[in-house]
Amino acid sequence: MSQAASQRRSPFMGHRPVIPPVVNPSPAPLPEALLERFRDAYLPDLSDAVGHLYTMSPVIRPLYHPCPRLLGQALTVKAPPGDNLTVHGALTMVQPGDVLVIDWRGYVEGCATGASSLVVPIENGLRGAVVDGAWRDVGELRALGFPLFARCVAAFSPPKDRPGEINVPVACGGVVVHPGDLVVGDEEGVVVVPRAWAGRVADSLRSYRRPRSIGDFDLEKLRQGFEEKQIRFREVVNDHGGSLPTSPP
Numbered sequence: 001m002s003q004a005a006s007q008r009r010s011p012f013m014g015h016r017p018v019i020p021p022v023v024n025p026s027p028a029p030l031p032e033a034l035l036e037r038f039r040d041a042y043l044p045d046l047s048d049a050v051g052h053l054y055t056m057s058p059v060i061r062p063l064y065h066p067c068p069r070l071l072g073q074a075l076t077v078k079a080p081p082g083d084n085l086t087v088h089g090a091l092t093m094v095q096p097g098d099v100l101v102i103d104w105r106g107y108v109e110g111c112a113t114g115a116s117s118l119v120v121p122i123e124n125g126l127r128g129a130v131v132d133g134a135w136r137d138v139g140e141l142r143a144l145g146f147p148l149f150a151r152c153v154a155a156f157s158p159p160k161d162r163p164g165e166i167n168v169p170v171a172c173g174g175v176v177v178h179p180g181d182l183v184v185g186d187e188e189g190v191v192v193v194p195r196a197w198a199g200r201v202a203d204s205l206r207s208y209r210r211p212r213s214i215g216d217f218d219l220e221k222l223r224q225g226f227e228e229k230q231i232r233f234r235e236v237v238n239d240h241g242g243s244l245p246t247s248p249p
Helices: 003-008 032-036 043-050 085-091 116-123 138-144 195-204 219-239
Strands: 070-078 098-107 128-135 148-150 170-172 175-177 182-186 189-193
Touching: 032 195, 043 182, 043 189, 043 195, 070 085, 070 128, 070 170, 085 098, 085 116, 098 170, 116 138, 128 170, 128 182, 189 195
Parallel strands: 070 098, 098 128, 128 148
Antiparallel strands: 070 182, 170 175, 182 189
16 A cells, blocks of 8 residues: 555554465365375364364354264464454365364354355365354255354354455464364364374274264273272372272262
């Protein structure tokens, strides 16, 4: 903007930051064979593998149930709270396999965007969205089977005036997410696998089949773990000067 144009700028529009907006290209996609190893991974196992620092806060949750599995690489957005211009900008950059991850600092008085804005990106390969904020058109997105994770639903569509940043490190649900990181989500929550560790995390995962009855669990192994935890509990209580009954009353 020229100096003359800057001087004509209305004082009611606020200050223009000295730091300009940053828009970076997306990283190269991870190998499909590697991604496939996460498709059926039990999300709590995945959370244990990456640790607390890469497991999003439970305030970030599916906005409808049952929600399809979320799996893809992070297309990150850092948007000014209360303005979704940069979200729309990021949607024009979608590549097959992307998951939109939006740092909106927990803003919930408006939506990051709605269903109609996602149709073309979904056709272009968008796999899902995670926003530290709100979304709308949940019924329409449920009908489309689009995985959607957020703090809540908000109907209001906010202004589109202030630019943010795309494909930079962001904070979402208490986790730092880098462009190209692997994002996995389901009814248990959302986990981020740092891109550089994706292979090693995949190698650590067990083959998992969801139990459907008590008989599907390894009862002998669970009893052993139960007894070990009981011993550990007694040791800690005694160490703190407490006492426990030696047998049930």
